[in-house]
Amino acid sequence: MKFREIKNNVFYCGLNDRERKIFDELIPLEQGTSYNSYLVKGSEKIALIDTMYPPKSGEYLKNLDENNIAKVDYIIANHGEQDHTGTLPELIKKYPEAVIVTNQFCKNNIMEMLLIPEDRIQVIKNDEELSLGDKTLKFFMAPGVHWPDTMFTYIVEDNLLCTCDFLGAHYTFDDIFADDSKELEHSAKRYYAEIMMPFRKMCQKYTKQVRELNPEMILPSHGPIYKNPKFILDLYEDWSGDEAKNLVVLPYVSMYGSVEQMINYLADKLNAAGIQTLKHDIVSDDLGDLAMALVDAKTIVLGASMVLCSPHPAAANAAYLVNILNPKAKYATIIGSYGWGGDLVGKLTNMMSNLKVELIEPILIKGKAKEDTFQKLDEMAKTIIEKHS
Numbered sequence: 001m002k003f004r005e006i007k008n009n010v011f012y013c014g015l016n017d018r019e020r021k022i023f024d025e026l027i028p029l030e031q032g033t034s035y036n037s038y039l040v041k042g043s044e045k046i047a048l049i050d051t052m053y054p055p056k057s058g059e060y061l062k063n064l065d066e067n068n069i070a071k072v073d074y075i076i077a078n079h080g081e082q083d084h085t086g087t088l089p090e091l092i093k094k095y096p097e098a099v100i101v102t103n104q105f106c107k108n109n110i111m112e113m114l115l116i117p118e119d120r121i122q123v124i125k126n127d128e129e130l131s132l133g134d135k136t137l138k139f140f141m142a143p144g145v146h147w148p149d150t151m152f153t154y155i156v157e158d159n160l161l162c163t164c165d166f167l168g169a170h171y172t173f174d175d176i177f178a179d180d181s182k183e184l185e186h187s188a189k190r191y192y193a194e195i196m197m198p199f200r201k202m203c204q205k206y207t208k209q210v211r212e213l214n215p216e217m218i219l220p221s222h223g224p225i226y227k228n229p230k231f232i233l234d235l236y237e238d239w240s241g242d243e244a245k246n247l248v249v250l251p252y253v254s255m256y257g258s259v260e261q262m263i264n265y266l267a268d269k270l271n272a273a274g275i276q277t278l279k280h281d282i283v284s285d286d287l288g289d290l291a292m293a294l295v296d297a298k299t300i301v302l303g304a305s306m307v308l309c310s311p312h313p314a315a316a317n318a319a320y321l322v323n324i325l326n327p328k329a330k331y332a333t334i335i336g337s338y339g340w341g342g343d344l345v346g347k348l349t350n351m352m353s354n355l356k357v358e359l360i361e362p363i364l365i366k367g368k369a370k371e372d373t374f375q376k377l378d379e380m381a382k383t384i385i386e387k388h389s
Contacts, residue, residue, distance in 0.1 A: 003067045004176050006217070006225060007158050009041040009135075013048075013063060015056050016172040023170065027194050028288050030187070033170040035083055036221045038162060040155060042132025045073040047101075049137075049153050049162050050221055054086035061090060071095065074122075074130065076137065077102040078164040079150045080109030084221055092120050101130060103141060106149035129156075140209070142166060144202035146195050154213070161215035165195065166206055167232050169223030178224040180231045188223065188232060192239050193291035197325045203240035207233055244298035244328050246388055251280040251290055251322075252303025253314040258337035258368045259303040262377060265369070266301065266335070269381035275388050282314040287321060294327040299384055300357070302348060303335045309342030311351075319351035326354045331387055333360035333380065337367065360384065 003011040014036035020029055035056060038049040046069070052060035072095040077085050080102075088110060092098060100121045102110070107123055110116045124130070126141040136156040143150060145166040153162040169188040178184055196203050210218070211233055218226040218233075226232050248270055254260035267277040278293045294300070300322060304315035311319070332355060336344045345362045360383055363376050 001063050001066070003039060003063070006038070006176070006219070007160065010155060010158055010160060011039040011041070011067075012176045012225070013037045013039045013060075013067070015052065015059060015063075017053065017056060018172050027170075028286060029170050030190070030288075031170075032172050033222050034172055034224075036219065036223075038219055039069065040132060040135060040137070042135040044133030045131070046071060047074040047076055047130075047132055047137060048072055048091070049076040050078055050084045050164070051075065051087040051091060053083045057087040057090055060087055061094065064094075072098045073132075074098065074137075075100045076153050076162075077106050077110060078153055078162065078221070079147055080106045080113060081147065082113065084164070085110055085114060088114055088116055092116070101139075103139070103149060103151050105143070106151070109149050142206055144199045145206055146199055154215070159214075159216040160219055161210065161213060161217070162219045162221075163210070164221050166203075166220065167210075167218055167226070167236065168220035171223040173224050176225050178226045178228070178231065180228055184224065185235060188235060189239065189295060190288050190292050191222070192236065193295050193325070194288060197239075197291070197295060197327060200240045200326070200328065203236055207236045207240060239295050242328060244330055245276070245296040246274075247276045247278065247293070247297050248299040248301060248384060248388075249278050249280065249290070249293045249297040249329075250301045250303060251282050251318045252335070253282045253305055253312045253318075254303065254337075255305040255307075255312065258365070259305055259335060262335050262337070262363070262365075262369050262373065263301070263303045265374065266377050266381055269378065270384060273381070273385045275385065282318045287318075290318070291321070291325060294322065294325055294329070297327060297329045298388060299331040299333075299360075300327075300329050300355075301333050301335060302352075304344060304348060306336065306338040306340070306342055306344050309340055311336075311344050311348050315348065316351060319348050323352045323354045329355065329357055331360055331384070332357040334362040334364070336362070336364045338364065339367070341366075358387075360387075
């Protein structure tokens with residue numbers, strides 16, 4: 001594959017992986033992903049910025065040969081996970097003079113995870129620069145989006161910023177440049193929801209810093225290159241901001257229909273009052289869609305059946321997901337139904353202890369909803385409507 005020039009001897013040398021169905025054995029991929037690597041040819045030195053996911057290493061190395069890259073002086077590791085660094089062991093054999101340039105935290109990670117020899121690594125600090133002759137690489141530490149070892153690489157003379165995972169998308173493409181489409185926005189939001197949302201405050205910080213730097217293009221490690229940085233920065237400002245939308249998200253599991261009946265009743269009441277609702281069947285629906293909905297939700301209503309005196313495992317999984325994603329929701333509550341008994345509300349509440357929310361009085365019933373249950377649901381709807389007004 002011929003490398004695509006981005007600008008002035010800066011080239012895209014990454015690869016699409018359209019067949020990959022799940023990321024980190026955790027995140028479903030709707031259309032696979034891309035692993036972005038960038039080649040910078042200076043007048044004196046050549047640098048690779050990020051490398052390749054191990055299963056794609058053979059194709060990546062072949063492309064380097066086909067593009068006549070006989071020498072590489074520096075390999076920049078912006079982050080230690082192997083979708084970025086997986087080809088480092090092969091590259092330092094292929095290019096015996098190449099030096100891996102990274103921060104101290106990432107150095108420790110790649111030594112442990114990839115068994116990279118310490119003498120092949122050069123440690124740099126925040127704001128430090130590296131000359132390639134007529135091009136300068138400047139490094140900005142960006143811990144917390146999404147690992148403590150993350151950094152950005154800025155190609156100074158060309159005003160190009162490589163942001164690693166930050167501002168990325170699990171998105172495949174033929175044209176390396178973003179089309180600013182709704183489809184891309186969807187993928188970028190899903191990526192933010194699943195990977196970046198736990199670090200929302202850090203996303204606020206780095207979105208502001210990138211705006212102030214004002215790069216001509218943003219070059220992430222997944223997804224297309226943004227020739228119009230405002231497109232993705234505006235989205236991140238919205239998603240990571242503190243203001244929630246007029247949205248109630250209702251993830252639920254219902255073994256015999258009782259919980260589903262209550263969820264549907266509550267959602268209908270809220271919809272009638274002009275509040276948007278999004279119901280999510282935890283068992284059959286894509287958890288990535290739930291993560292996306294949580295980005296904007298003001299209120300979370302978790303519906304759960306009980307199994308052996310404990311929350312249904314699917315409800316526990318949803319509570320765990322909500323807890324680690326830690327969305328900006330302001331309110332939360334629980335609706336549940338049981339057969340034997342047990343501490344459903346207490347256990348689910350403990351599972352969501354990270355949330356900085358006001359807990360609305362939960363509703364827990366035995367068996368099916370009765371007249372007084374619907375009265376309680378009416379009261380819950382009234383409370384939510386008042387808090388959303």
